[in-house]
Amino acid sequence: MPVMNEELLRSLPNLPDILAKLKSGEYDLFGGVVRHAKGTEKGGQIVGHLLFPGDSQQTHAQLQQLQDALSNGMGSLQTGMEHLQQSMNVLQSLQTANLVMTGLNLAVTTAGFVIVCQKLNKISAQIQAQSQTIAETWKLVSEAHERGQLTDEAHFRSLLLSARQFCEEGDVQHLKALIPDFHKEYQFTKLVLERHAAIPASATQRLSDVKLLQDRLVNLGLALSHVQAKSGAVKFAHESLAQLESDIRALNAQRVEGLTSDRAAASRITHEQFAGLTNFLQHGKQMLPALAYQTEVIALESRHPGVLQRASGSKEIMFLAA
Template identity: 85%
Template sequence: MSVMTEELLRSLPDLPDILAKLKSGEYELHGGVVRYAKGTGKGGQIVGHLLFPGDSQQTQAQLQQLQDTLSNGLGSLQTGMDHLQQSMSVLQGLQTANLVMTGLNLAVTTAGFVIVCQKLNKISAQIQAQSQTIAETWKLVSEAHERSQLTDEAQFRSLLLSARQFCEEGDVQQLRALIPDFHKEYQFTKLVLERHAAIPASTVQRLSDIRVLQDRLVNLGLALSHVQAKSGGVKYAHESLAQLETDVRALNVQRIEGLAIDRDTASKISHEQFAGVTDFLQHGKQMMPALAYQSEVITLETKHPGLLQQASTSREIMFLAA
């Protein structure tokens, strides 16, 4: 790491001016990026980036500490109330989004990619445990023939194991060869979710299956982006994350519109089902700042190789000046 980068990378608690300006509303948080707020004359310009500890529990503790710091004295900051509330919402999204709960630097670091692979393996296990209902879910896009679940599962596990090995070995050529298989898995999962999103009753009756499959889609998107970044396709890594954000948003919009049109289905939803659907849709919304952060992570690692590794060993949130 260059001397210049070391001078720019500081522990956030050691920069009270940054915290003060977040409180006052001069700065805002967008994902993990600190920007000038609108009306400051520099609206939208990047001030710096937040980099988080590699340990998930430490990350959560640091995010909570940052929230508490920003909340302190809220009553005396009426002029910055709206800006601060926006920053607080971003932090809450970072804390509660599924993909962030187990590590923030997933898009680039090897440790982060291992986490994604582990999550995908757990999701595969969930699909196996729910094999009967999942099989019925698959049928919507495979009516012509019965899907061979064991063969597909073996191919999927092989893909993840191979990707992990080639990432750790830095075998760019072999990684590139795996990209079409990641695209295939991603697109198949997306097609299943799109077919179900078009059926309002499915959103209610098969929500547990849909939740599992959407988690699979998100983590496949992260894995694909990681493989592309590691194999030199930074442009495509960004595009994959942007597409993932667009797909999750579009799926939720389709579900909401479907229930709004199908009043018969909507009228039969129980309070418990309504709470489940609302929580699922909110969860999708909370992913957005986290996915934006992942995109910024790729940019940072490209500009400053090894930066994330240094940040991940810290026990505090680090701040990289723009």
């Protein structure tokens, strides 16, 4: 039975002690999770979770207000300033990563899932438009046979349309049957990205294709997690998002390692290519707090059913005590 104790879920602006401890460095913030800072008596333990409004513009405004509130008093001790800067960097990441700011709670809410499906359809259309270069990109993992591109595209669109329909109708049995197909699409996209990450030249020569496929991977991971959550497999929904965060981190690390170990490839990178690659790697890094937030949202909704609906209706950032 859902328990919504007023003492557990409160508006963050009404909790000045939380803001004060974030300022002093006693608490740290990553994604939407507030923890006791490392080195303190309860270092690493969760204090509570931030839940953002359902409207992206409201969220942007609230994050800016939170940054401004934390900025006040930066003349404190150096250690406090370092912790504060870390928290503010995370807030900045939440604003710049497109996961949170284009529809909150993407992995859980129906509205969020619709946004994910729309993004996947847009990515799919871009892949079709770039069919020639994308075909060469696919070729790395499909040398033994030709892919039936139109058949694959039709299957992919059918998968998204069916998932959205079954989610809205609450048809759990048919929804569960779609999970293997989501896994297949996710794993195939991941394999292509891993193959390219191992080739240093791909980081520049195929960057536009790689960016497109990485966006596809992220949104497939969100869609898979949503379908699992709606099917009642909350544990696996949580694991899928945690795996997505790990995969993005690993792909970035593999790309950097490949370039640093191949001096010949690195020396051929132009200034323009280097700027594009740097932005791409930074974007991958910036989305990690947002993915961590999405992961926590899944866990929170399973422990406190209905909490997201209430938080989404608020115009302020809410704080859910651990």
